[in-house]
Amino acid sequence: MTDGSISPLSTPVRRAADIPPYDAARAEAAVRELLLAVGEDPEREGLRETPARVARAYQEIFAGLRQEPEDVLTTTFDLGHEEMVLVKDIEVYSTCEHHLVPFHGVAHVGYIPNVDGRITGLSKLARLVEVYARRPQVQERMTTQIADSLVELLEPRGVLVVVQCEHLCMSMRGVRKPGSRTITSAVRGVMRDGATRAEAMSLILGK
Numbered sequence: 430m431t432d433g434s435i436s437p438l439s440t441p442v443r444r445a446a447d448i449p450p451y452d453a454a455r456a457e458a459a460v461r462e463l464l465l466a467v468g469e470d471p472e473r474e475g476l477r478e479t480p481a482r483v484a485r486a487y488q489e490i491f492a493g494l495r496q497e498p499e500d501v502l503t504t505t506f507d508l509g510h511e512e513m514v515l516v517k518d519i520e521v522y523s524t525c526e527h528h529l530v531p532f533h534g535v536a537h538v539g540y541i542p543n544v545d546g547r548i549t550g551l552s553k554l555a556r557l558v559e560v561y562a563r564r565p566q567v568q569e570r571m572t573t574q575i576a577d578s579l580v581e582l583l584e585p586r587g588v589l590v591v592v593q594c595e596h597l598c599m600s601m602r603g604v605r606k607p608g609s610r611t612i613t614s615a616v617r618g619v620m621r622d623g624a625t626r627a628e629a630m631s632l633i634l635g636k
């Protein structure tokens with residue numbers, strides 16, 4: 430155990446433009462070192478290709494570091510719809526930044542368009558979740574980032590983001606509590622109002 434402190438949510442997030450290109454050779458060398466460190470033989474049959482494979486997998490798993498929300502949430506169009514839009518049960522696979530093991534579950538993303546009825550394509554909400562999930566993360570920060578990006582890019586009247594995940598760092602190691610789920614939420618604007626929030630929550634919880 431360390432002192433148990435977790436990454437501050439205020440950690441400055443680097444802009445994609447400031448992040449150097451993915452260094453596959455470096456990732457590969459690091460994985461080889463890791464295999465040696467745990468006592469494995471990186472030259473044995475089953476492991477020979479593993480460093481290169483893991484390097485490719487990490488490029489995909491952390492691709493969100495090189496994306497910005499505006500890259501995916503571009504299509505906004507005016508339908509004149511001013512009521513709540515909610516996409517629920519968006520599957521999330523992210524990586525805990527403390528242990529570099531997955532946390533996974535679902536995200537529910539809802540918003541109420543502004544008076545112009547400016548909306549986005551439904552798939553773009555799921556793409557936005559991906560941008561933030563594909564980074565070393567903590568669940569709280571990811572939840573906040575999704576909500577704040579929607580506020581910035583859609584200027585909606587309200588936003589509600591709820592994320593429910595199981596953290597494998599709590600299941601397969603450490604405290605070993607498989608099945609526990611962590612629920613985080615971020616609420617903005619009129620979604621804070623009791624009745625509106627209750628409507629969104631009942632839509633999320635309903636089958």
Ligand SMILES: Nc1nc2c(ncn2[C@@H]2O[C@H](COP(=O)(O)OP(=O)(O)OP(=O)(O)O)[C@@H](O)[C@H]2O)c(=O)[nH]1
Binds near residue numbers: 430526527599603
């Ligand atoms: N708040 C928050 N904590 C997380 C998240 N992912 C992992 N953690 C926690 O981060 C903490 C890191 O604690 P440390 O004591 O530094 O690390 P550790 O010794 O590996 O802790 P244990 O997991 O308790 O064995 C643990 O309590 C994890 O459960 C997350 O998304 N949000």
Ligand SMILES: [Zn+2]
Binds near residue numbers: 525527528529596
């Ligand atoms: Zn962890």
